Amino acid sequence: MAFNIIVLAKQVPDTRNVGKDAMKADGTVNRAALPAIFNPEDLNAMEQALDIKERFPGSRITVLTMGPGRAADILREGLFRGTDDGVLLTDRAFAGADTLATSYALSMAVRKIGAYDLIVAGRQAIDGDTAQVGPQVAEKLGIPQITYAENVEEINKEKIRVKRRLDNGVEVVECPLPALITVNGSARSCRPRNAKLLQRYKHAKTVTERQVQNLDYIDIYSIHPYLNLTEWSVADVEADPVQCGLSGSPTKVKKIENVVFQAKESKRLTDNDADIDELMRELIENHTIG
Amino acid sequence: MANFYTDTPQFRHYLQHPLMKRIVELKERNYADRETYDYAPIDFEDAMDSYDRVLEVVGEICGDIIDPNAEEVDHNGPTVADGRVTYAPNTQENLDVLNRAELMGMRFSRKYGGLNFPMVPYMISADIVSRADASFQNIWMLQDCGETIYEFGDETQRNNYIPRVVKGETMSMDLTEPDAGSDLQAVMLKATYNEQENQWYLNGVKRFITNGDAEIHLVLARSEEGTKDARGLSMFVYDKRSGGVNVRRIENKMGIKGAPTCELVFKNAKAELVGSRRMGLIKYVMSLMNGARLGIMAQSVGISEAATREAYNYAVERRQFGKAIIAFPAVYEMLANMRAKTDASRSVLYETCRFVDMYKTLEDVGRERKLTPEEKDEMKYYSRLADAFTPLGKGMSSEYANQNAYDAIQIHGGSGYMKDYKCERLYRDARITNIYEGTTQLQVVAAIRHVTTGTYLQRIGEYAAMPLTPELEPLKNVLVKMTEMYEKLVDVVTAPKDEEYLDFHARRLVESAGHIIAGYLLLHDANKNQELFRRSAEVYVHYGRNEVVKNYNFVTQSRIDDLAYYKPDLTEQ
Numbered sequence: 001m002a003f004n005i006i007v008l009a010k011q012v013p014d015t016r017n018v019g020k021d022a023m024k025a026d027g028t029v030n031r032a033a034l035p036a037i038f039n040p041e042d043l044n045a046m047e048q049a050l051d052i053k054e055r056f057p058g059s060r061i062t063v064l065t066m067g068p069g070r071a072a073d074i075l076r077e078g079l080f081r082g083t084d085d086g087v088l089l090t091d092r093a094f095a096g097a098d099t100l101a102t103s104y105a106l107s108m109a110v111r112k113i114g115a116y117d118l119i120v121a122g123r124q125a126i127d128g129d130t131a132q133v134g135p136q137v138a139e140k141l142g143i144p145q146i147t148y149a150e151n152v153e154e155i156n157k158e159k160i161r162v163k164r165r166l167d168n169g170v171e172v173v174e175c176p177l178p179a180l181i182t183v184n185g186s187a188r189s190c191r192p193r194n195a196k197l198l199q200r201y202k203h204a205k206t207v208t209e210r211q212v213q214n215l216d217y218i219d220i221y222s223i224h225p226y227l228n229l230t231e232w233s234v235a236d237v238e239a240d241p242v243q244c245g246l247s248g249s250p251t252k253v254k255k256i257e258n259v260v261f262q263a264k265e266s267k268r269l270t271d272n273d274a275d276i277d278e279l280m281r282e283l284i285e286n287h288t289i290g
Numbered sequence: 291m292a293n294f295y296t297d298t299p300q301f302r303h304y305l306q307h308p309l310m311k312r313i314v315e316l317k318e319r320n321y322a323d324r325e326t327y328d329y330a331p332i333d334f335e336d337a338m339d340s341y342d343r344v345l346e347v348v349g350e351i352c353g354d355i356i357d358p359n360a361e362e363v364d365h366n367g368p369t370v371a372d373g374r375v376t377y378a379p380n381t382q383e384n385l386d387v388l389n390r391a392e393l394m395g396m397r398f399s400r401k402y403g404g405l406n407f408p409m410v411p412y413m414i415s416a417d418i419v420s421r422a423d424a425s426f427q428n429i430w431m432l433q434d435c436g437e438t439i440y441e442f443g444d445e446t447q448r449n450n451y452i453p454r455v456v457k458g459e460t461m462s463m464d465l466t467e468p469d470a471g472s473d474l475q476a477v478m479l480k481a482t483y484n485e486q487e488n489q490w491y492l493n494g495v496k497r498f499i500t501n502g503d504a505e506i507h508l509v510l511a512r513s514e515e516g517t518k519d520a521r522g523l524s525m526f527v528y529d530k531r532s533g534g535v536n537v538r539r540i541e542n543k544m545g546i547k548g549a550p551t552c553e554l555v556f557k558n559a560k561a562e563l564v565g566s567r568r569m570g571l572i573k574y575v576m577s578l579m580n581g582a583r584l585g586i587m588a589q590s591v592g593i594s595e596a597a598t599r600e601a602y603n604y605a606v607e608r609r610q611f612g613k614a615i616i617a618f619p620a621v622y623e624m625l626a627n628m629r630a631k632t633d634a635s636r637s638v639l640y641e642t643c644r645f646v647d648m649y650k651t652l653e654d655v656g657r658e659r660k661l662t663p664e665e666k667d668e669m670k671y672y673s674r675l676a677d678a679f680t681p682l683g684k685g686m687s688s689e690y691a692n693q694n695a696y697d698a699i700q701i702h703g704g705s706g707y708m709k710d711y712k713c714e715r716l717y718r719d720a721r722i723t724n725i726y727e728g729t730t731q732l733q734v735v736a737a738i739r740h741v742t743t744g745t746y747l748q749r750i751g752e753y754a755a756m757p758l759t760p761e762l763e764p765l766k767n768v769l770v771k772m773t774e775m776y777e778k779l780v781d782v783v784t785a786p787k788d789e790e791y792l793d794f795h796a797r798r799l800v801e802s803a804g805h806i807i808a809g810y811l812l813l814h815d816a817n818k819n820q821e822l823f824r825r826s827a828e829v830y831v832h833y834g835r836n837e838v839v840k841n842y843n844f845v846t847q848s849r850i851d852d853l854a855y856y857k858p859d860l861t862e863q
Contacts, residue, residue, distance in 0.1 A: 016291075192351050195344045195392045195405055199329035202343060217332055224328060 001157060002058035005049045006110060007078065008121035008137065009042035009063055011071040015126050023260075036070060038077050041122030043190035045183035048152050049120050050082050050191060056155075060084045064109055066094055066102060072206045075229050079201040080193035087113065088206055091233040096246035099128070103136030105244055108237040110141060118160065119180040123148060134182035144175040147182045206231040292357065294418045295349025298595065300633065301414050303819055304640040305341060310410065313644065314338070316651040317408045319658075327400045341411040347391060348415045356384050357422035363548035364425070364715050373536030375503035375550045377429075384426050385458065395433060395456030398440070402448065403456040408651070409643040413588045417636070420592025424719040425548030427592065429501050431585040435461040435508045438578045439527060442565035447527065451506055459505035463578060464496045464528075464554060471498075472732055474510065474571055475520045479556060481511035490526060490563055492534070492556040500726075502552025503537050505530045508578065509561060510570050525570040526561035534559025545718030580676070582727045583684040584646060587639045590684075590691035590723045594632040597691070597698040597716045601625060604702050604711075621701060628694045630829035633815075634808035635687035641811055642679040648672035675749060678740035679807075685733035686804045688723035695720035731797075738796040742784055746803040747777065753810035758817050768831050769809050775842045776802045782845055791850050798841040805834030 013034035015022075021033035046063070053059040063078035065071050066089040075086025089109050097105065110119065119138070124131035131147075138145035146162045153172060154161040164171045165184045203217055206229040210221065221227050234241050242248060269275045283289045295301055314337045321337075323330035331337035359380035366378040377385070388394055396412050398404025420427040436455040439447055455461060470476035479494030492511055496502070507528040514522035528535060534557055541551040565574060602625055605616035615621045652661060652669040661669065698713040699706035706713050724730045740746050750773055758766055779802060783795045809831045816823035 192387060192391045193347045194390070195347060195396075196329045198343050198347065199331070199340045199405075202339070217336070220332070 002056050002060070003052055003117040003155065004115055005052060005059060005061045006113060006116050006119045007042070007046050007049050007061060007063045007083065008106060008119060008134065009046065009065050009074050009078070010039045010122075010125045011036050011065065011067050011074050012039045012125050012127040013037075036073065038074055039122050039125045039127075041124060041126075041183060041185045043122070044185055044187040045120040045122045045181075046078060046081065046083070047188060047190040048149070048181070048183055049118075052118070052152060052155060053082065062087060062113055064089065064106065064113070066090070066097075066105055066109075069206065069208050069212070072209055072229055072231075076201060076204055077193070079204060080198045081191055082194060082197060085230070086204075087230045087232055089232050089237065090206075090208070091244075093234045093241050093245050096249060097244065098249035098251035099130050099132040099136060100250060101244055101246075101248035103133050103140055104248060105234075105237070105239055106133070107137050107140035108239040109232060110137065112232065112237045117157075117177050118155070119143075119178070120149075121180065121182050123182045123184050131182070134180060138180035141178075141180070143178050143180055145180045145182070146173055146175055149181040149183045150187045152181070201227070203227055204229050292353030293346065293349040294352040294357070294421055295345045295414070297349075297353075298418075299822055300636060301345065301417075302342070303815065303822060304636070305338070305345075305410060305414065307410075307640070307644060309644050309648070310338065310408075313408050313410070313647045313651065316655060317406065317647070319655070323400050323406070330400060330406075341407065344393075344396075344405070344407075345411060345414055345418075348393060348418055351387055351391065351393075352418045352422035355387055356419065356426055359384060360423035360426070360548075360715070361712070363423060365547075367547040368540060368550040370503075370537050370540045370550070370552075373538075375537055375540065375552065377550070378548055381426060381429070381548050384423070385429070385460075388430065389458035392456075394430075394458045395436070395452070397433070398436060398452050398456055402440075402452040404452070409584070409647040410640060413584065413639065413643045416585055416588035417592045417595070417639070420589040421596045422592075423548060424589055424593050424716075425546035427585075427589050428546060428549035429460055431582075431589070432461040432463070432501050432504065434581045434585060435463050435506070435578065437581055438463075438508055438525070438574060439564065441577060442525070442569075442574050443527070447562065447564065451527065451529075454506065460501055461506045461508070462499055462501045462504035463582070464499050464502070464507050464509040465575060466498045467495060468497050472729065474575065475518075475523075477510050477512060477523055477571070479509065479511040481513040481524060481526060481561065483513070490561045492526060492528065492559040492561045494556050495538075496552075496554040496556070498541065499552045499554055500549055502540075502550060502554050503530075507535070508564070509556075510575055511561075513563075513567050513570075520571040521568050523570040523572075524567045525564040525574040527564050528556075528559055528561045532560045543722075545715070545721055547718075579727060580646075580680050583680050583733075584639075584642060586723055586727045587635070587642065587680075587683050587687045590687035590720070591632065591636045591639050593691040593716055593720045593723065594628070594635060594687070594694045597694040597713060597720070598625070598628040598632050600711070600713045600716065601628060601694075601698040601701040604705075604713075608703075615701070624697050624701060626825065626829045627833055628697055630812075630826040630833060631690040631694060633823065633826035634812055634830045635683070635690045637811035637815055638679065638683040638804075638808050639687060642676060642683045645672045645676035645679055649676055674745060678737065678745040678749070681728070681733035681736035682740075682746070682800060682804050682807070684727070685724070685730045685737070685800065686808065688720075689730055691720040691723050734796050734800045737800045737803075738792070741780060741796075741799045741803055742792075746807065747773075747780075750776075750803075750806055750810065753807070753814065756814060758813070761820075762813060762817055762827075765813055765827060765831055768835055769806055769813065772802075772806050772809070772831075772835055772838045775838055776806055779842055779845050786850055788850060790853065794853055794856070795845055795848075798845055802838045802841050805837050809834050 013031050014037045021030055024030045049061045053061055061083040062085040063075050063083050064087045065074040072088050078086055094105055121134040135145055148164045149162045150165040151163045153163055159174050159176050160179055161174045162181055165186045204227045234244055311334055314334055324332050331340055363378045363380045368375050368377050395404040396407040399406045416431055419430055433455050436452050439451050467477055482491050509526045509528050510523055511526055512522050513524040536555050538553045538555050605621050606614055608615045649669050649672040652665055695717040699717055702711055702713050783792055812827040812830050816827040
């Protein structure tokens with residue numbers, strides 16, 4: 001018994017290590033100042049896939065990610081840990097996508113990948129925190145979904161049994177395959193990179209990366225075909241450009257508020273008038289009162 | 291989310307040493323493996339990039355898993371039942387993670403499944419692992435015994451055992467017995483050969499065997515009946531799968547509690563001879579010990595690093611008299627000395643690793659083809675330096691690990707004496723480093739001939755001749771003066787041609803050489819990277835100068851006759 005598994009993963013700014021320059025003056029995220037990382041819960045999801053592959057030799061794992069060229073890192077990170085293949089969905093036309101446009105694009109790519117038994121994704125990404133993309137992809141593909149998964153308890157060709165972590169306890173549910181599960185951060189963490197796979201795949205590149213970078217080892221891409229990472233555009237996955245990117249995104253951001261904690265936990269004030277006036281002005285200015 | 295490799299920029303500095311180019315070229319035989327193995331490097335830059343990336347994985351595993359596990363490992367420790375050892379659950383988890391990441395046979399060549407890493411990146415790993423959990427470093431480092439099988443075993447033994455080590459089976463070196471500790475010539479465990487079966491059998495007891503329930507054991511045993519000295523000892527490999535060895539008990543130790551220290555009973559245990567009879571102690575154990583000593587150097591440096599960081603973090607946070615205690619000269623002097631001693635022992639460690647890399651790799655090349663006369667000279671040159679630096683570095687780094695662990699507790703004050711802080715474990719773990727694999731006193735015995743034959747002085751001369759930025763010249767001048775004192779010291783002690791007088795002062799001579807060597811190494815580290823090493827170079831040289839002056843005064847003001855005041859009167863006993 002072997003399974004074809006697709007892992008949906010996203011490269012995100014590391015919002016857990018926010019420094020001074022994390023936000024731009026206009027209140028948007030300064031992506032350049034934050035290191036780009038593998039979305040943490042997507043790593044938990046990938047571990048579930050790797051575990052199934054270990055239990056059922058011959059299973060294949062394809063990592064699918066959408067993003068700019070540098071998101072190819074996500075595919076390499078997967079290969080370093082034991083996935084078999086990776087697809088980078090990249091196109092200017094995908095840019096500015098909200099969760100609806102993202103799930104549309106991903107579902108089109110999944111259709112193009114073809115036969116699959118299981119799709120695993122992280123519960124949510126640490127940049128948007130919506131937890132919508134996984135469920136939306138399942139809906140678009142018309143397959144069952146199990147969210148908040150903590151562990152794949154059992155899987156066979158017909159069905160999957162999953163332990164879910166909920167606010168008030170644990171639930172074990174079953175559904176037929178193919179299915180999509182979104183994995184919680186409480187699931188066991190992903191295994192470290194493997195020393196040999198790391199050395200085997202470190203030169204793996206997309207076509208664009210090979211064109212942009214001046215590569216010293218050009219001959220290895222013909223000797224080792226597995227070093228060529230797949231890159232798909234809107235046209236490659238036969239997506240409708242209108243439903244992609246900004247044009248496919250009904251979500252409109254009305255206002256972004258930049259909350260900066262300037263004061264420490266407490267502030268000491270005296271009872272003189274100047275101090276009280278100062279406090280009043282501060283509270284009015286930051287709209288706490290008035 | 292800690293990474294013990296990337297948070298210590300010293301590692302990349304040592305990895306980037308100019309001699310690495312030659313080491314890697316030799317180790318990779320001009321990158322011939324790229325034809326056969328898809329994970330082999332293509333050229334020097336590619337190899338260096340691989341070391342760096344793999345070390346990042348090691349750093350991550352140590353920071354995220356092994357270090358957080360260390361406290362429970364220390365509390366729970368291994369257990370023994372029915373002659374078999376079970377590791378603490380977290381120790382087992384550490385092993386499983388490293389094994390899955392294929393980090394269990396870094397040093398072995400690819401044909402046995404290894405990563406073919408040189409000593410330098412391998413020891414960086416050992417250094418990092420030890421910072422996370424010194425007791426786990428013991429178990430992990432014992433893969434080195436596979437090196438002995440590689441060097442002295444036959445091809446069948448290599449093929450049988452090394453791939454198993456690479457796949458995560460652990461090893462042990464069974465040398466010590468109740469009456470044979472520092473003096474291994476007294477080993478009694480009996481090896482008998484059954485001619486009909488063409489089979490060796492082992493019978494007897496071993497004691498203090500680290501990881502004694504390993505899958506694969508190297509055993510020193512007396513194969514020549516009636517002999518009493520080193521010439522009757524041979525080396526054997528015992529495979530746990532064939533049975534015959536049970537663990538009678540595990541020791542309740544002061545530190546490195548995660549590593550089981552076993553008493554073993556051999557009862558008609560089948561074993562294979564490694565190499566030639568009678569060469570067990572004379573040749574193989576000596577080689578094995580040199581490797582192990584390097585491992586203990588790395589363990590010591592890792593403990594020093596951990597102690598220095600613990601003390602620093604505490605001193606920054608702890609406030610007394612209205613300020614952080616790090617602001618007090620008495621505290622920051624200790625911290626600066628700790629950092630300097632850590633950096634000094636680390637610099638000596640990687641210098642020694644490069645020497646070992648050079649001669650061992652040339653030796654290995656020599657197994658495949660005849661070395662050129664130049665290569666032979668090169669091998670001899672580095673072999674001698676490795677031989678000189680290993681005991682010097684082992685003694686120095688293990689003593690510093692103890693001093694640093696001691697000072698870390700001192701900086702923690704009363705809290706440090708409680709079981710609540712990590713420094714308490716470091717103190718207990720450090721205590722073994724200057725005892726096992728040869729006490730510091732025995733390291734002096736091994737190192738002293740390099741004082742008298744001038745190996746150290748010659749190398750010091752080479753350091754002194756290396757170019758230096760003018761800014762660092764004043765510091766170098768201090769080292770030049772220290773060297774003059776050292777030369778005088780050697781003259782004073784060797785002039786009477788009295789063995790006992792030399793033995794009496796040997797420690798002071800070896801330590802003085804160590805201070806000068808470590809001083810020069812840090813000086814050249816600072817020359818390449820001021821920001822990273824300048825402070826340690828200055829602090830260490832000041833410290834070392836003081837020590838050399840002390841030794842100088844003690845020796846030059848002592849007379850041979852003084853020995854009488856120290857010597858016990860043995861006639862009354």
